[in-house]
Amino acid sequence: MLANLNDVLYPAKKGKYAVGLFNAVTLELARGIIAAAEETGSPVIMGTAEVLLPYGPMEELSYFLIPMAKKAKVPVVIHFDHGLTKDACLKALDLGFSSIMYDCSTDSYDENVEKVREMADIAHSYGATIEGELGHVGDNEGSHEGSSHMEDPSKFYTDPAQAKDFVDKTGVDALAIAVGTAHGAYKLPPKLDFERIKTIANTIDVPLVLHGGSGLKDEDFKKAINCGISKVNIFTDINIAAVEAEFRAFEYMEKGIIDLVPAAVQAVKMEVRKKMELFGSVGQVYSNKADIHALIEQVVKEVMAQYKK
Numbered sequence: 001m002l003a004n005l006n007d008v009l010y011p012a013k014k015g016k017y018a019v020g021l022f023n024a025v026t027l028e029l030a031r032g033i034i035a036a037a038e039e040t041g042s043p044v045i046m047g048t049a050e051v052l053l054p055y056g057p058m059e060e061l062s063y064f065l066i067p068m069a070k071k072a073k074v075p076v077v078i079h080f081d082h083g084l085t086k087d088a089c090l091k092a093l094d095l096g097f098s099s100i101m102y103d104c105s106t107d108s109y110d111e112n113v114e115k116v117r118e119m120a121d122i123a124h125s126y127g128a129t130i131e132g133e134l135g136h137v138g139d140n141e142g143s144h145e146g147s148s149h150m151e152d153p154s155k156f157y158t159d160p161a162q163a164k165d166f167v168d169k170t171g172v173d174a175l176a177i178a179v180g181t182a183h184g185a186y187k188l189p190p191k192l193d194f195e196r197i198k199t200i201a202n203t204i205d206v207p208l209v210l211h212g213g214s215g216l217k218d219e220d221f222k223k224a225i226n227c228g229i230s231k232v233n234i235f236t237d238i239n240i241a242a243v244e245a246e247f248r249a250f251e252y253m254e255k256g257i258i259d260l261v262p263a264a265v266q267a268v269k270m271e272v273r274k275k276m277e278l279f280g281s282v283g284q285v286y287s288n289k290a291d292i293h294a295l296i297e298q299v300v301k302e303v304m305a306q307y308k309k
């Protein structure tokens, strides 16, 4: 079923687990992500980001992502990550994305507040949720998310008191914070500021988001979630897993591209499952009565449809 961030992140915050966001810029990625979520009974967030649009146009993606979410047996949020322009955010909302992120983190604080506040009102009028970013999550070299490589990222870490002011003024539903991660593949293991996560989590009520999750150690994820992270963004790990599987399948290729498709879907599914287990989201859809009801209804419908054939 199609869900928004509030549907999946408030239970996660309460239950001290995190829901993964995985970008799905191809059908193989989307199929692998949904399969992992359904098999493990995990809520999930998938979508694309503004910098990824050259690899999959937003409108075409919406044609399969949104129906796939609606058809899924688990809550699926279709999220437009790192919206950098107002136009792209509005387009996502018009196409039916249930959630957006408006990233004005490189603007001045006042501009960030003003732009995100305006967009939050619009998103909410669509029944969609919105994520903002305060402080700035940088990028590792060669990252798909951008090229704001920073010599001293700690200068851009999120300030807890400012975070409270930001959430109060903008009305965002989730907040991405800068605490030591970066987008893309790490050359050296990142050092996270866990105390800062804890302080921010104790200062504001909305769920916190960790960007740049690929490449973090398992213990780091667990600790970050324990300190108050409710959403973790992953792309690099599934992006690489898919292509490694395709590369291996290529050696045995008999029919062509259709040999690579199932390899990629399977690899993405396995990688996403691993992350879901690590984040603690496995089986969480069953703790919510409304979800169980919807799940049973869906299964009954499917069984009836088969019976009719």
Ligand SMILES: [Zn+2]
Residues within 6 Å of the ligand: 082, 137, 145, 183, 211, 212, 233
């Ligand atoms: Zn990000």
